[in-house]
Amino acid sequence: MSKNLVIVESPTKAKTITKILGDDFRVISSMGHIIDLPAKKLGVDVEDKFKPAYVVIPGRKKILAQLKKEAKGKENIYIATDPDREGEAIGWQIKEKVFKGKNVMRVSFHEITPHAIGEAFKHAREFDAQMIEAQVGRRVLDRIVGYFLSPLLWKKIARGLSAGRVQSIGLRLIVERERQIQKFTASEYWEITAELFKQKVSGESSFLAKLEKIDNQKAEIKRNEDAQEICRQLKDKEFKVLEIKKTEKKRYAPAPFITSTMQQEAFNKLRFNASKTMLVAQQLYEGIDIGEDNPVGLITYMRTDSPNVAAEAIQEVREHIGRSFGKDFVPEKPNVFKAKKSAQQAHEAIRPSYVSRSPESLKDFLNHDQMRLYELIYNRFLSSQMKPAEFLATSVDIQADKYLFVANGSHLLFEGFLAAYNKIQEEEEKEEQEEEKEKTKNVVPPLEKGEVLGLNTLVPSQHFTKPPARYSDSSLIKALEEEGIGRPSTYAPIIYTIILRDYVRRIKGYLNPSELGFKVNDMLVEYFPKIIDVKFTASIEEKLDEVEEGTLSRIAVLEEFYQPFKESLDFAQANIVKEVITTDQVCDKCGKPLIVKWGRRGKFLSCSGFPECKNSKSITSGVKCPTEGCGGELIERHSKRGFFYGCSNFPKCTFTSRNLPEDKEEEKEK
Ligand SMILES: [Zn+2]
Ligand SMILES: [Zn+2]
Structure with a gap:
């Protein structure tokens, strides 16, 4: 029989750790929370230093008894819950309620690898009282x-x-x-773009320049007529290069992910909502079956606000970048990223546990979502330790009478970290990058100061100011x-x-x-x-x-x-008094006005004569139920699981949907 007992909070994590620790350790899962504040009472003594009265969660008594039984005859008990405030507190409560008086140690690690687990058990410690206090x-x-x-x-x-x-x-x-x-009220404005070409060279492709200034003032064109008038005036004017500015720009590698940036990028690039991102990340952290005996943890802990990276991982990724992209892509010294003031220094960024396990090598074992998130984490980590990308930005001022046009172009000199990070299909790009892209598309030919350009066309375009998103x-x-x-x-x-x-x-x-x-x-x-x-x-x-x-x-x-x-x-x-929301509809039973109420299942119309008259009516969306032969209409409802649309013929018809049926886009999002 094993001498040591290890408690974690999830069964997968238990399996992954079992393989690493071997036969001397029995690893079991607490299956989540066991102890919490009572569900139906305040459970806090506000008169006495806000003392919390924790209780065993109903339904968890069995697991608690099982933990006690497992502890019998064990020499050491280790609590290996997640390495953050919540994990520390859950572990502490288990120790207090289940193993009081026993020798219980805390082990914490940021990734489930033999190395990290070995280190954690070497440095088994007391519980962190301050962390528990905060939680x-x-x-x-x-x-x-x-x-x-x-x-x-x-x-x-x-x-x-x-x-x-x-x-x-x-x-x-x-x-x-x-x-x-x-x-917000939108206001109209116009922009004028000139398509110009180099006259000295035949066959040279044209490029675009935008009207920026009129008489040295920022061009502000409010109406179509004004835009047309400007175009008319410009038709026979000479377009002459006034000034050429070339600047080299660097775009630096982004920091490896922390929780907030991972959630943001997973939304921007993969359209994962924040909960989904965390769910998938947890699977990658706790361990995935990759054709070996037991699951293998693929990433570091997903709840962190520190961009720090362990020295060994930096060494490993630098070597990997050198091999895969070339020495030119490895910066002289490792890139260092500053954490926010509140970040926990002992924590680590979210990164792959093994740089050697490329997304490609795992394609037979990860499901679609796991693959996409792993790829994002993996490539972000690679790019975070690569050299900056370098651009040559060209800005040309072009004068035509009192009008000043500007042509912007950008030329990539060195790919740098973009070589790793641009691999992922971006569904929504940041505005800044969008602008950068537009400039890259506009190829400005070599020009000289004073050079006269040919004019192909002038294109006025209508725009409206946009409300905040x-x-x-x-x-x-x-x-x-x-x-x-x-x-x-x-x-x-x-x-x-x-x-x-x-x-x-x-x-x-x-x-x-x-x-x-x-x-x-x-x-x-x-x-x-x-x-x-x-x-x-x-x-x-x-x-x-x-x-x-x-x-x-x-x-x-x-x-x-x-x-x-x-x-x-x-x-x-x-x-506070009850708010009454009136409508212009009347009750078909007693003639009193109907009012809007919210019930357990959502919004409905109720007779204002309640409780004398118990008449009530659903509020329909006006959209027909898609069930054939039903004829009902869809109604907004909510349940414990959130908002949905149900059929007005319920319970005869049980159609439900998270969205109105026409909204195909949304369906995918689930
Ligand atoms: Zn009534
Ligand atoms: Zn129906």
Whole structure:
């Protein structure tokens, strides 16, 4: 019998580690959380230093008993949960509830490889009390907010609603953006592009120049007539080269992924939403069956805000780049990337565990999604240790009377890191890169100062100013990160939760607040302005980091938060009343007006005479149910699993869809 017991949180991880540790170790999985705050009570003593009362989660008693049994006769017990705050706290709770009084050690590692696991067991340690304090602080804060806000939402809007602390900030950003879009009015403007050619050489292809200035002022053309008039004036003018500027530009390699950048790029390049990215990354981290006895961990831990890379991995990737791309692509010294102030230095960036395992070599073992994400992580890591790309940018000023045109071209001198990173098909490129591309397409021939150019055509084009774009998973995570809200473990759950509650709907990849989302947000902003203030929330997040560093006590953070919260709460509890949303429809049973209500299954019309008259009506989308012979209409509904469309003939017809049927695009996104 093995002398050592190792506890991890997932069965796959257990299997992957078993292979590495060998027969002396018995590795078992706790199958996720065992202990948490009670589901139906506050579980926090706000009068006594916010003491949490953790309980065994109902239904988990069996696994707890099993863990106890496994521990019998073992010399050492190691807890090897994930290497972050949450993993530390889960491990600690298992130790306290299950193995009290036993010799329990903590091991943590950022990748599941023989080397990393070996090092971790060599340096088995005590639990990190500060890290646990920070996690408990976060859990208690979130519990207090959720527990007290929900009943207020029930009172004002509808039963069953809930609101979280950081999720509400995400919702607020989305709602505020939507209001900017609603207020926006587009204004028209025109651009004029000249297609020019070099007269001295025959057969030379033409190039494009854009009108930038008129009489030394920025060209601002508002109407078609003005654009036409300018073209008319320009027709017989001489186009003469005024100045040529050539600059060499470098584009530096990006840092290897951290959680936020991986989620952003996986959305931009693969159209994965944040939750999907994390799910697939976790599979790659915990281990994939690649035709060997047991699964093999392919990437480092996916929840991190540190771009650091282990020295051995840097050495390995530099050698690999030299072999695959050539010595010219390896920088003299390894590229170093700065972490954010709050980042945990001990952590590592997300990278492949073995550079030798190319995406190509794994193609028989990874499914489509795993392959695409692995490729993205792999190529990003390679490129992060490569030389910058070099461009020669050409900008030519061309004068025609009082009009100044500018032709921009860009020529790639050295591919650098782009050799590795451009391999992946980009579905949506960053604006900057888009511009760069346009310049690259415009081939400006060699020109001389004073040279007179031929004019092929003048093309006026109509444009409109654009409203700010709705957030996507990618841009919301970027905004949350810039504002200092959220941490590697929270970006994906923030988006997931507000969608699940139907406060936000993801339509063609963009986050649209629902009517309910507007209402919930407006109530929170009205009654809890400080609690859902972006700066205040960022400062609380920062203070939780300080708790982890040991420079601040958990109680101090909780008190700082609870004081303003309690004030708002008391006021809200005394003043919030039910909101009645009237309609111009009347009840067909009693003639009283119908009002809009939210129920467990979504929005519906109810008789204002309730409870005397119990008449109610669904609100249909006006779209016919696609089930043949049904004749019903689709209705907005939501369930525990989030928003969907159901049929008005339910339960006779059980058609459901996440989207209206015409919306084929969306189907793919699931
Ligand atoms: Zn009625
Ligand atoms: Zn139907």
